[in-house]
Amino acid sequence: MTAPTTPSGYTSEVTSQWWDDAQHETAPELRWPNNIEVYDKMRRTDAQVMSVLRAVTLPIRRTAWRLDPNGARDEVVELVAEDLGLPIVGRQTLPPVRARDRFSWKEHLYHALLMLPFGHSPFEQVYRIEDGQVRLRKLEWRPPRTISKVEVAADGGLVALEQVSSTTGRAARMPVDRLVVYVNDREGGNWLGQSLLRTAYKPWILKDRMLRVQAQTVDRNGMGVPVYTASDREIVGESAEDRQRREQQEVARGQEIASSVRSGQTAGASLAPGAKLELLGVSGTLPDATPPIRYYDEQIARSVLAHFLNLGTETGSWALGSTFANFFVESLQALAGSVADVATQHVVEDLVDLNWGERERAPRVVFDAIGSQRDATAEAVKVLIDARAITPDEPLEDFLRLAYGLPAAAPSTRQPDVDEQEES
Incomplete structure (x- = not known):
């Protein structure tokens, strides 16, 4: 038996330069690139969606991130730590020499975690040469809404990303050796990833409709509907035609009065003798939109394992709080681990390769266990x-x-x- 060195099948169609399953989305509005605007609207307009995103991202951003020497030489570790602005494990933390025009790990981490709502978050590497060494200047974020094309190899590896300017129409192609791409739940060659909000889309859109119904219900029925009743008085000697004309004029005037009813210090109405103006409410019970809205909020929180956000409404008790929190923290540990792996492979190792070659041992990015900090x-x-x-x-x-x-x-x-x- 001989060891195979070349593949026979493929992960992605080379001719399509695309991950075919990306177009298998059942909801047309969530097919790329339309889904970027939908997810952006979800996180900007809904309090529960923003709450669950912050519940996921803030603990990861808050925990301490460090550089583990991992057996690398001190010279290598110190250069990488200085460029990334990260403290070295087991050594005293020193502030960076300069902060302006330097790489910021905190800012980078914030933008990297935007892969959660959008599915992917790409960066382009920018270096500077100082004293004969390649130093990391910054990782420029490339907003997902600006990506116009994704080139994928047959084995599922990323080849390049392309941007097209919305003003000039000029295309900019960025090859993979200049990229750092964070992808949420990547499957094979799907470098667009899967948004964390995908499973929350259905409850979000139903909740949005229910909120509109609730607002309309209050607006239409909160004060009551003004109803004008014309007088039925008779005038001696008035002909039938004159009476019909008078009643029509009175009804028309009554419609104007009812339509102009407003609350306030100067509010009032003048009625003809025998006429009547009433504010009538709806007979019977109005539909209560609060329970379904609360249910949809619970489903949005469930989509990211943030069950504890529903405590007091879903379960009615805090008894299960610790169990819910443990599952949630474990999911955050896995997510932070994927960020650390990408940063190690495509930021740290690239920097080491450019300065010392691919055979040089490289440090790795690590983080403190989330939730382990104690006063x-x-x-x-x-x-x-x-x-x-x-x-x-x-x-x-x-x-x-x-x-x-x-x-x-x-x-x-x-x-x-x-x-x-x-x-x-």
């Missing part, structure tokens, strides 16, 4: 010191003074650290 209480610090897990030195004292809002220690009264105590 450093005085009792916890004392237990760690008594157990000799940490050493009471100057950096620890400075940190505790800052954490508890205490003034900085004066040099004359500062306690000597452990090394000074041993020497004395």
Whole structure:
């Protein structure tokens, strides 16, 4: 048996330069590129959609991101850490030398997580040459709505992305060796990904319609409908034609009065003798749109495993809060892991390859476990010191003074650290 070195089948049709399943979307309005505008509208106009997106993204953005040396040489680790603005695992964190015109990891992470609503979030690499070294200047975000073409190889690998200017019509082709593309739930050669909001689309659009019905119900029936009843008085000696003409004029005038009824300090109406003006409400019970609206909100939260957003409405109790939160946090861990993998492969390793070659060992991007941060209480610090897990030195004292809002220690009264105590 010989080891196969070339594939016989394909993942994506080369002739189509496309991931065929991307056009198998059953909802026409959610087929690319129309879906970009739909998902953008969902996140900008619906409070529940924005709430679930923030519930997913904010913990990932808040957790500490670091650079793990991963056995790489100090020179390599320090250059990558400086360019990415990330602290090195196990080393003291130092502020960057300059921030202006430099790469910002926080800003990059925010734009990278836009792959969640849009399915994909591409970046183009931009470098600078300093002292004979290739340094990362920035990763320029390419908005998903500007992507006009996706070129995919037969094995499903990305070949290039293309943008077309909406003003000049000029096309810009970006090959894969200049790209960093974050994709949510990528399957094979589908570099457009799957929006996190796809399963929330149906409850969102039904909820939007129900909100309109609710607003119309209040608007039409909140004050009641003005109804004018003409008088039935008779005038002695009036002919039938004159009476018919008078009644028509009175009804027309009554319609004007009813249509102009408004609330306010100057509101009022003048009626003919025997006429009547009433505000009549709807007889019977009006449909209540609140329960279906609440149900649709619950389904939107369920689509991202954020069940805890529904506690108190869906379950009526907080008893299951910890169980729901655990599932949700695990999903965030997996999502942050995919971001770290892409950043390591296509940002860190590209930077190392450009400076030292492809055989040089590269560090990797890592993050603290989401939800693992704990406040450093005085009792916890004392237990760690008594157990000799940490050493009471100057950096620890400075940190505790800052954490508890205490003034900085004066040099004359500062306690000597452990090394000074041993020497004395």
